[in-house]
Amino acid sequence: MTLTTAAQTAAPAAAAATQVTMSGAINRALRDAMTENADVVVFGEDVGTLGGVFRVTDGIARDFGEDRCFDTPLAESGIVGYAVGMAMAGFRPVIEMQFDAFAYPAFEQIASHVAKMRNRTRGKVNLPIVIRIPYAGGIGGVEHHCDSSEAYYAHTPGLKVVTPATVEDAYTLLREAINDPDPVIFMEPKRLYWSRGSIELATAATTFDSFGHAAVRREGTDVTLVAYGPSVDVALEAASAAADSGWSVEVVDLRTIVPFDDETVVASVRKTGRCVVIHEAQGFAGVGAEIAARVQERAFHSLHAPVLRVAGLDIPYPPPKLEHLHVPGVERVLDTIARLQWDDEADTRFLGSDEAIVGGGAQ
Amino acid sequence: MTTETRIPVPQTLPADRPFARGLMPAPMPVRFLDDLGHRVQVFNDDYPEPPAEQLVAAYRAMVIGRRFDVQATALAKQGRLAVYPPSRGQEACQISSMLALAHDDWAFPTYRDSMALVTRGLDPVEVLTSPHGAAHCGYDPRASRTAPQATPLATQLIHAVGFASGEKRKGRQTVAMAFVGDGATSEGDFHEALNFAGVFKAPVVFLVQNNKYAISVPLSKQTAAPSLGYKGIGYGIASEQVDGNDAMALLAVLNKAVAHARSGQGPVLVEAHTYRLDAHTNADDATRYRDPAEVEGWLQRDPIARLEGWLRHEGLIDDAFVATVAEQAEAFAADLRTRMSVDLAVDPTSLFDNVFATPTPQLLEQRAMVQAELEAEEASR
Numbered sequence: 014m015t016l017t018t019a020a021q022t023a024a025p026a027a028a029a030a031t032q033v034t035m036s037g038a039i040n041r042a043l044r045d046a047m048t049e050n051a052d053v054v055v056f057g058e059d060v061g062t063l064g065g066v067f068r069v070t071d072g073i074a075r076d077f078g079e080d081r082c083f084d085t086p087l088a089e090s091g092i093v094g095y096a097v098g099m100a101m102a103g104f105r106p107v108i109e110m111q112f113d114a115f116a117y118p119a120f121e122q123i124a125s126h127v128a129k130m131r132n133r134t135r136g137k138v139n140l141p142i143v144i145r146i147p148y149a150g151g152i153g154g155v156e157h158h159c160d161s162s163e164a165y166y167a168h169t170p171g172l173k174v175v176t177p178a179t180v181e182d183a184y185t186l187l188r189e190a191i192n193d194p195d196p197v198i199f200m201e202p203k204r205l206y207w208s209r210g211s212i213e214l215a216t217a218a219t220t221f222d223s224f225g226h227a228a229v230r231r232e233g234t235d236v237t238l239v240a241y242g243p244s245v246d247v248a249l250e251a252a253s254a255a256a257d258s259g260w261s262v263e264v265v266d267l268r269t270i271v272p273f274d275d276e277t278v279v280a281s282v283r284k285t286g287r288c289v290v291i292h293e294a295q296g297f298a299g300v301g302a303e304i305a306a307r308v309q310e311r312a313f314h315s316l317h318a319p320v321l322r323v324a325g326l327d328i329p330y331p332p333p334k335l336e337h338l339h340v341p342g343v344e345r346v347l348d349t350i351a352r353l354q355w356d357d358e359a360d361t362r363f364l365g366s367d368e369a370i371v372g373g374g375a376q
Numbered sequence: 377m378t379t380e381t382r383i384p385v386p387q388t389l390p391a392d393r394p395f396a397r398g399l400m401p402a403p404m405p406v407r408f409l410d411d412l413g414h415r416v417q418v419f420n421d422d423y424p425e426p427p428a429e430q431l432v433a434a435y436r437a438m439v440i441g442r443r444f445d446v447q448a449t450a451l452a453k454q455g456r457l458a459v460y461p462p463s464r465g466q467e468a469c470q471i472s473s474m475l476a477l478a479h480d481d482w483a484f485p486t487y488r489d490s491m492a493l494v495t496r497g498l499d500p501v502e503v504l505t506s507p508h509g510a511a512h513c514g515y516d517p518r519a520s521r522t523a524p525q526a527t528p529l530a531t532q533l534i535h536a537v538g539f540a541s542g543e544k545r546k547g548r549q550t551v552a553m554a555f556v557g558d559g560a561t562s563e564g565d566f567h568e569a570l571n572f573a574g575v576f577k578a579p580v581v582f583l584v585q586n587n588k589y590a591i592s593v594p595l596s597k598q599t600a601a602p603s604l605g606y607k608g609i610g611y612g613i614a615s616e617q618v619d620g621n622d623a624m625a626l627l628a629v630l631n632k633a634v635a636h637a638r639s640g641q642g643p644v645l646v647e648a649h650t651y652r653l654d655a656h657t658n659a660d661d662a663t664r665y666r667d668p669a670e671v672e673g674w675l676q677r678d679p680i681a682r683l684e685g686w687l688r689h690e691g692l693i694d695d696a697f698v699a700t701v702a703e704q705a706e707a708f709a710a711d712l713r714t715r716m717s718v719d720l721a722v723d724p725t726s727l728f729d730n731v732f733a734t735p736t737p738q739l740l741e742q743r744a745m746v747q748a749e750l751e752a753e754e755a756s757r
Contacts, residue, residue: 080545086575091534091568098538101523102546118564125528126535132730133524135512139733170731194733225736272736 030213035183036069036206039145042187043070043107045215047077050105053191055082057092057109057145066111067147067206089119093144097126100140107191113148113200114157120165127196128171142196143187148176149243149293151204151340153333159203160330161294163242166198167270167303173224174270176200178245180210182223182268189221202243225272229281233263236287236350239278239304241267244291244341251346260350270300275307282308283315287353289323291341296324318354392639394614395632396422401605401617405649408624411677413685423628428692430475430631434623435687436701437471438680441491443705444500447712448490452658456716457507461488465653468623468679469585471495473553476581476630478638481551484523484536488585489555493522500708501715509720511727529560533569533582537643540578544640551637552580559590561604570611570645579637581630582608582645585620587652592665608645620650621679624686651677724750 033041047053055070061084064071074082085092089110096106110116116123123144131139150159167174175190175197177183183201190197215221230245231252240248245266252262263281267274282288288308290301305320323341331339352360406423410416426434445464452460463470470491474483477496485492493503498520505514506525513524523539526532536554543550560566561584573580584604588595601607608615614636618629626648633644651674655662662671687693728735728743735743 086568086571088564088568088571090565091572094531094534094565094568095538095541095572098535098540098552099542099545101517101535101539102542104542104545121528121531121565122534126531130524131732132511133513134517134730136730136733137516137518138524173732273738275737 030211032209032211033180034206035177035180035201035208035210036067038180038184038210038212039069039187039201040071040073041212041214042184042191043073044076046107046188046191047073047081049217050191052103053081053105053107054099055107055109056085056095058087058089058111059084060109065109067203069145069147069201069206070109089116090122093119093122093127093142096142096144097122097130097140100142101138105141105143105191107143107145110144110146112154112158113146113160113162116144116146116162119144123166123172123196123198124169128169131195132171139194140196141191141194143190143193143199144196145199145201147203147206148200149202149204150330150336151243151293153336154203155333156330159336161292161325163198163200163270163292164294164299166200167300171196172271173197174200175224175268176202176242176270177268178202178205178230178240178242178266180205180208181212182228182266184212185215185221186223186268188215188219189224192221193224200242204243205246224269225274227268227274227277228266229263229277230266231262231264233261233285235261235285236289236353237263237265237278237281237285238289238291238346239265239267239281239308240291241270241300243293247341247343247346248291251343251350254343254347255350258347262350273303273307275311278304278308279311282312282320286315286317287350288312288316288320289346289349289353290320291323291346293325293340295327296322297327299324317357318352319360321349321352323349392635392641394641395616395636395644399609399612399614401603401608401615401647405617405619405647406625406629407619407622408628409622409682409686411682413682413689415686423625423632426624426627426631428690430627431624431683431687432692434468434471434475434627435680435683435693436704437475437495438467438623438683439701440705440708441467441471441495442680443709444494444712445491447709448500448504449654449658451504451713451716452507457504458509459507459657459659460490460504461657462654463488463491463652465674465679466585466587466620466650467491468626468683469583469620469648469650472623472626472630473555473583476627476634477551477553478634480521480548481553481634482521482523482536482539484532484539484552484554485525486529486532486555486557486560487525487527488557489525492555493520493525496520496522498522500712504712504716505720508716509722511722512730530556530563530565530569534565534572536580537569537573537576537578540573540580540637541576544577544579549638550579551634552578553634554580554582556582556584557590558584558586558588558595558604559593559598561607562590562598566607567611570608570613570643573643574611574613577640577642579640580643581633581637582613582643583630584645584647585650586647587620587650589652589656589662589666591656591660592662594665603647605645605647608643613643613645614641615645615647617647617649620648621677621682623679623683650679
């Protein structure tokens with residue numbers, strides 16, 4: 014079969030560590046999954062002949078044929094709904110939403126059908142669909158091209174929400190997503206597409222077990238930074254810089270927002286006693302709010318300071334020259350770490366000027 | 377009855393030959409029977425007459441289907457169902473859509489297509505399980521080849537397209553029957569579904585039941601198109617319009633549409649002109665937006681009486697058969713009443729079972745909390 018030939022050509026050294034970019038790792042994961050399982054199909058806007066606007070599907074249509082990787086009409090709701098039907102017919106669709114904000118037309122399909130089909134049918138119809146969404150900013154993109162939309166999906170029961178921070182994870186998490194019996198929103202940090210790293214190629218015997226398991230990317234004893242996707246690198250950089258100020262910083266990379274790994278996060282915070290959550294999405298009602306709440310519920314007596322967030326501003330994503338103000342940077346993270354009541358003095362910034370209110374009322 | 381007026385239809389032509397008018401629907405709805413059950417010949421040159429046994433089955437299915445529908449409305453009024461969207465008056469559409477399908481074909485129905493599901497052979501209790509209080513659709517979609525009834529409008533049409541495409545890609549000959557109402561033709565997903573179906577030549581038959589109202593909004597406020605049947609043309613889809621209260625015409629058109637789709641010639645859009653005799657649901661008051669005289673007028677165009685007239689005239693059914701079917705319908709309704717008279721047993725902790733294949737740790741915690749609350753409540757009794 015042509016697909017075997019294609020896969021062989023594309024896989025000169027199976028099980029060897031390979032240096033790739035993140036987009037290359039995702040491409041490789043798609044190819045390996047397609048080779049392993051004939052039901053895996055890839056479709057979306059421009060993913061066929063062009064290979065995607067980020068070239069993530071480069072060469073796949075050529076090597077696997079139009080039956081396995083094809084362009085669709087330009088309609089996101091249609092793409093997702095079509096995937097629902099394809100999944101009902103026995104396929105495992107991996108579909109691409111071209112950019113974060115262009116997935117919004119598909120929201121009803123995702124929230125009302127993709128997320129609920131298993132429940133509506135008592136498990137008789139499951140939807141093993143992966144919806145790939147290039148997301149977040151940092152690439153100088155124009156409006157509608159840089160949204161961090163993860164909270165919409167994480168808020169919807171029935172969806173797994175996955176976002177890799179490393180090249181290696183991009184490969185393994187996507188393989189695991191494609192194998193998963195349930196729908197997965199796979200959010201790819203655009204600005205990491207060109208980052209480089211090595212991946213360990215899976216074999217048929219490989220089992221993937223990263224969902225629901227956060228990774229401790231750096232160990233530390235004084236403060237826990239919780240991050241995911243594009244913010245993990247920021248956290249790691251901040252951790253290095255913080256070491257200069259004498260803070261030993263632990264960095265937890267969630268990898269999957271849903272399922273959420275309370276255990277790893279809480280264990281880290283119990284150890285350090287301080288926690289800052291970092292994400293690029295606007296902070297209000299964001300994933301960071303959920304994490305802060307969970308940490309305070311589960312590790313209150315270990316905390317020396319309130320859980321703080323470093324998030325995007327509550328504004329529409331700004332134009333390219335101003336995006337550095339919006340996206341959490343190392344300085345803002347360090348400033349936030351500094352607010353973690355190291356001297357055991359109350360943080361007075363929210364007290365305001367009215368002492369009567371501060372005093373607890375008019376009495 | 378005037379059999380003399382019948383224009384012979386060439387029955388030897390293959391059922392899957394292309395539509396005579398290409399993509400264009402007939403300028404007037406295809407009709408085989410007039411309101412009194414007389415055979416007429418208006419724009420039906422392209423459609424062989426349905427076989428006699430299918431027409432007799434259609435009559436029986438409509439009588440039982442209507443009785444089911446009336447019973448379900450009664451159950452809703454008694455509080456046995458949270459809500460019921462009736463389809464009385466649309467019997468010809470409801471049953472023809474299913475009788476035109478083969479066993480392995482799939483249906484993608486809306487909330488108003490319960491009668492169609494019963495015609496398909498689904499257990500009526502299962503069909504009504506969701507409004508009876510379950511967190512699921514009530515039936516096994518795979519075993520019944522019937523997708524869950526969709527409440528969001530037009531969204532399941534694109535599932536039908538993806539499914540039919542997938543079946544074709546797997547080398548199977550499955551056809552999908554996708555249901556939609558007149559109001560939902562305004563939804564974006566209706567158009568995306570038609571477009572995808574056209575591009576991928578998906579074996580789907582879209583049946584638009586134009587019952588003239590989207591809850592209260594009349595068709596005139598829904599579209600400026602002269603017929604909803606024209607909406608397929610722009611997507612390269614063969615289209616037709618048919619008298620939706622004429623089961624014979626519907627069967628003729630849908631038989632052809634299904635054969636067309638199955639033969640690989642692509643999707644078909646059929647607009648059926650019908651009328652919703654009842655309110656939107658038991659919670660709606662139709663007198664607020666339409667004249668009862670209008671309803672009276674449509675009562676005179678009863679699809680069951682029309683087909684019965686023809687079948688009697690042709691000697692295909694008689695008084696005894698009509699009486700037998702009426703008895704069967706009553707027995708069907710009685711059985712439904714009995715089985716629906718008990719409250720649905722729902723295990724609250726089952727709410728967590730099918731969110732994912734394997735519940736997340738957070739869901740397990742919440743299930744344990746609910747379980748503990750229930751046990752405490754039980755203990756305090």
